[in-house]
Amino acid sequence: MPEEFRVTPWEVTGDIDYDRLQTQFGTTPIDDALKARLEKYGPLHPMIRRGIFYSHRDLDVLLDRYDKGGDFVLYTGRGPSGNTHLGHIMPWMLNKWVQDTFKVDMLFQMTDDEKFLFKEKLDLKDTTSMAYENALDFVALGFDPKRTRIILNTKNIDRLYPIALRVSKKVTFSTAKAVFGFDESTHIGQIFYTTLQSVPAFLPTEENGRQVPVIIPCGIDQDPHFRVTRDVAPGLGYPKPTMLYCKMFPGLSGADKMSSSDENATIYTTDSPKAVKKKVGRAFTGGRVSVEEQRQLGGNPEVCAVFKYNYYLFEPDDEKVNELATKCRNGEILCGECKMCLVERINVFLEGHQDRREKARDVVADMTYDGFEW
């Protein structure tokens, strides 16, 4: 019997069965044929190759259009409720790959309103200022500054609100209840919020005065929002967005999703090398109780957070990552050694990232949607 799990845009708990989730949400697996098709546009991103981005809606439809010369826009986002961690930037890296591969414009939505509405203790001032810090991490990944615009909901609301109103007129409380699990005690800001997340999917069509679809690569936990977006799109005269969904980035504790609620199991982009060493040192692994036993029986990379970090982000070479798994299973590598190696990789990445993050301060002002001021 599968362990119970729960995946909503605001809560991910339990041991996620991603296949079941796919069936539950009604999304389509990215199969080998689709991967082969994608490879025609350029080298496949490891996250697609490895099934981290594993599910979609209408990706084939978007590619058909693209093959005929049709354009599209890339859209993803971030709810600014705290510092950026590796779990946030993982899907952004795939977005960067989409922008580079297809040479497309991008909208990055920062939902400071959402985080204010869904986090009891956060004030709007908190979420708006966090948005700036988070945006630095986004920009640091190297998105094309000419092709990329950052939306901050409270700052761009004049452009977003009319479209949000149109969306809202198509969504009953009954629907919102079914999709998001709301009840009578849900407040009316939370009930309305989903409309704002639909808007960037429709903005390119509004701006261009012709049908311009978007592709939204993001965590599969966001599917409830975009099911709504896709449902209302035809009635409002907009194309349905294409979805590209990834699994959650795991926590160092072994949990299925890295979360700021467990700070010690979370690596922030601003962490010092020392902090990274400490956190990875405490990570949950697939190791045995003793060195002897591990040498004899081998470890279990399937459940190991350290291995997952290599698999998700830090070892893009398939041969090498397979070799690491084999070594682990054969007891040829011990957890301490493996952790040291991951610490080194994370710290090399963070050193470069933190440097680019500082430089982003000069660029981020020019990348705001409609030229809003931070």
Place this chain on the structure above:
Amino acid sequence: MPEEFRVTPWEVTGDIDYDRLQTQFGTTPIDDALKARLEKYGPLHPMIRRGIFYSHRDLDVLLDRYDKGGDFVLYTGRGPSGNTHLGHIMPWMLNKWVQDTFKVDMLFQMTDDEKFLFKEKLDLKDTTSMAYENALDFVALGFDPKRTRIILNTKNIDRLYPIALRVSKKVTFSTAKAVFGFDESTHIGQIFYTTLQSVPAFLPTEENGRQVPVIIPCGIDQDPHFRVTRDVAPGLGYPKPTMLYCKMFPGLSGADKMSSSDENATIYTTDSPKAVKKKVGRAFTGGRVSVEEQRQLGGNPEVCAVFKYNYYLFEPDDEKVNELATKCRNGEILCGECKMCLVERINVFLEGHQDRREKARDVVADMTYDGFEW
């Protein structure tokens, strides 16, 4: 047994029992003592004297504050779903009296979003352009251009949205359901909308960085919105608004509320003298079946739309209006004569109003909140 009636911000039906409504909503009668107190600030407005503005919340609290030198701001509004009629401008006239009497700043909110959300067939473009036409009527009444700002929700949303979000976080669906009669089929835009109507009550405090209460003179049908506003105010650190409520302006058909759904019983501010003559000619009166009977038994001004128009708007002299009632009851005046007299009065008013309305086109651009462009 009283006939059933229903009063919500979006629907007024049946024969309204205003005393019962007051009890139902929990508002307070404007009694003789309060009228006497109001008279100290200047001549009482006929609408207060005659009990058309008949109910309030915390007017005494506001006057106590004013007597101690405290300031306040005036706030009322309009949902732009069609042309302005006499029923709309009636409460605005009382607002003008408040501005003149207390020399206060004023916010006039045009809820183009509301009308889009609550009128199935209206598009946002319709409601936004109607807002401009309605604003001309408002300005034509002579509000102080230096002290008066017109808010158009979709244009000023950048200022309104953060406060609306704060309001929304305090209102559950359960509350919205109880206050407005929403159900599962209500769409999420309608559910959220009330937050926008709360905002101007809190703007003066936000803008001044200190507690500045507002007074809101409007139809009692708006009380559900402002019950919400008053409930959430303390938790958000804002003063509760003072309410001043009027009865609905009657239709020429004898209905309790003038409504654009019955065009023939509705006098628009842009109506021609001929149209007014035709509409008043068809008005429901308290007359008898024949001239003879009326001379003998007299008419009934209580139920007569023509008399009500004099009482509400067109005969501010108490002696003269009483005389008219007496003459009617004694059969000394016939309906035709009375109608001719009202037609004359309405047309004199409209002639001047239409002239001021044209001149308002030059002023209205300078009266927009935050300087938005129409």
